[in-house]
Amino acid sequence: MGSLFDDAIGNLDMAAEYVSVEPEVIERLKHPKCALEMNIPVRMDDGSLQIFRGFRVRHNDSRGPTKGGIRFHPNVSLDEVKTLAFWMTVKCAVVGIPLGGGKGGVIVDPKQLSRMEVERLSRGYIRQAVDFIGPHTDIPAPDVYTNPMIMGWMMDEYSKLQRQHSPAVITGKPVSMGGSLGRDDATARGGYFCVKELEAMKHWEPKNITVAVQGFGNAGQHIASLLHADGYKVVAVSDSQGGIHSKEGFDVPSLIYAKLDTKKVKAVYCEGSVCEAVPAEHITNEELLELDVDILIPAALENVITDKNASAIKAKYILELANGPVTGHADTILQKNDVVVIPDILANAGGVTVSYFEWVQNKNGLYWGLDEVHQRLHAIMTREFKCVYSIMQEHGISMRTAAYVHALSRLNDAIFAQGTQRYFAESTG
């Protein structure tokens, strides 16, 4: 198997068959603009020194400053960060926001660190990246195992180094530090708007639609909650320790209450602060993926649906809230089996869209109400969902390829506007 990055950029060649695009545009997108590798020294609570390896990649800034999250996870690698940055370039183009793609990460298991060690690591990351990021160059945000408080520390460190308050350098901050209302559930809400479009097209009755969610963090909890509130039946959820399943469906607010209280996914029903255990089957993450449900929502990490398990997937729809949960080979198998995949570059674009809103508000110093954020997000997600859906129908291709076609046409316009071989050849020839 090639690298994650090679697997990801394969989608460009596939999409290029359906859109008129300059060959150099594809070539440009196959090579990230620049990458920073860093070693971050952190003084641990016991007085010892530990060095953590970190990365920041700016993939492409033809459409605007690069933008993308910072991940704290033991499996972070340069290949993974490059791939995530590439997906950000494509994602911003899919939803038509004026930003490029970037991403960052640190190889660390944050669960093994004290809160003060995480703060020192977060500030150390910014001290190393200070000349690489900036409100007009590269704007980080949260990702797996990073959160608003970490974004707040990072913004504070950057502001100290610049000797000026710089809220627009990072998004996903606490609202009290310049964060946007609606950023907390934006990734899930964007995916939810995609489901609502499908619901209208397919005339779904939510109470008859079953949903399984892998990953019960920011993206997973919020999508489960939004769908549950609309009457969808959330029959399975999981986290890194495993999952639970109940044919009757769960009371999602109770699951969230228990998860936040105990850090565990537990089948409970809560009234006030009293939670009672309810019957449920314990399942593994692998079993969750293969459940017979209508909508499967991977909301944890990449590469969980591969050529090994793709033919066992029974869900009719997959909403990719995680980035890259389905490998290229698996995608082909799913398509053959008529599983509709709403691809990550569309399904989880609500996060970067509201991050963009946050950046705009920070630059203007004028803040929007929650309704305005939701309305603007709804307008973008439904407009772009419809566009991608119609490209899919027009060419008889997967929704993923259609989303790449849509993005490539916007990226082509931006890169072409700077001049390609065709332009220069015409002027000299």
Ligand code: NAD
């Ligand atoms: P998070 O840290 O809040 O939650 C991650 C969840 O995944 C946790 O519940 C964790 O227990 C679970 N998990 C970890 N390893 C697992 C495993 N092996 N099997 C099953 N579950 C596992 O992270 P998040 O922000 O919710 O991000 C989840 C996914 O969504 C990532 O792929 C991320 O790139 C993507 N995403 C997030 C945002 C955002 O705004 N947070 C935006 C776009 C995409």
